[in-house]
Amino acid sequence: MVQYTTARLDASFAALSDATRRGVLERLGRSDASITELADKFHMTLTGMRKHVGVLEHAGFVTTEKVGRVRTCKLGPRGLEEEAAWIESYRQIWAARFNALDRVVEELKRKEKIDE
Amino acid sequence: MVQYTTARLDASFAALSDATRRGVLERLGRSDASITELADKFHMTLTGMRKHVGVLEHAGFVTTEKVGRVRTCKLGPRGLEEEAAWIESYRQIWAARFNALDRVVEELKRKEKIDE
DNA sequence: TAAACACTGAGCCACATGGTTCAGTATACG
């Protein structure tokens, strides 16, 4: 099985656990944007938005570059491959434990137990 | 496009952002387990483990049932479909913005700008 | 019935998060 770097997954999923940050990713998917543009769009102070962008940078989802006084944010090269792989492997576990037959059998077992 | 319930995704990704909780999901993928078993396996107090299980329950990944003095934890019916769908849609955004041609073009643009 | 067991709830601690304000610094523009 693939070895996932725990710290990385921690940071990734934490970064994705906030609606604003998911929104920022979506926005950057359309085009690059400055901190100011992002702050405006999400009705937030520059400082607040900068923090979110920092979290996304730390997770490797976003890279930024400051040119003059403007810091431009863009999607990073990292993508969501690792997270997708992790989730996919667990979807299989779920599927294995929760296919129709399993459910029926488990339900029957429970009923038997109760009837005893 | 699918409408994701933000609160749900928030809770899901937050639940997945901790290595212990991901470990618990993996463990429950093999078989159901009591709080005590989980606490032992992850070298943690009952109370600590109970909190983790609570977070996983809240996210809908785990269900529990108390019989006698033992609370048994099992994978919930929810699975990771929604999270997988979200991640997949963003993988596509990434792919679109980061295929080989895009990269080359963007790199060229940057070089031109610098050369000006 | 007494003792061991599995869990629960309250409460504490240190630290992170999501947001703010305010006072800078550095750049761009008229």
Next chain:
DNA sequence: CGTATACTGAACCATGTGGCTCAGTGTTTA
């Protein structure tokens, strides 16, 4: 040059998190 712009950094606040202990409650078992 002076002013407006874009950001940065420190500091603060309320809330949540990840862990703990300790004192119960209810259940099993000897």
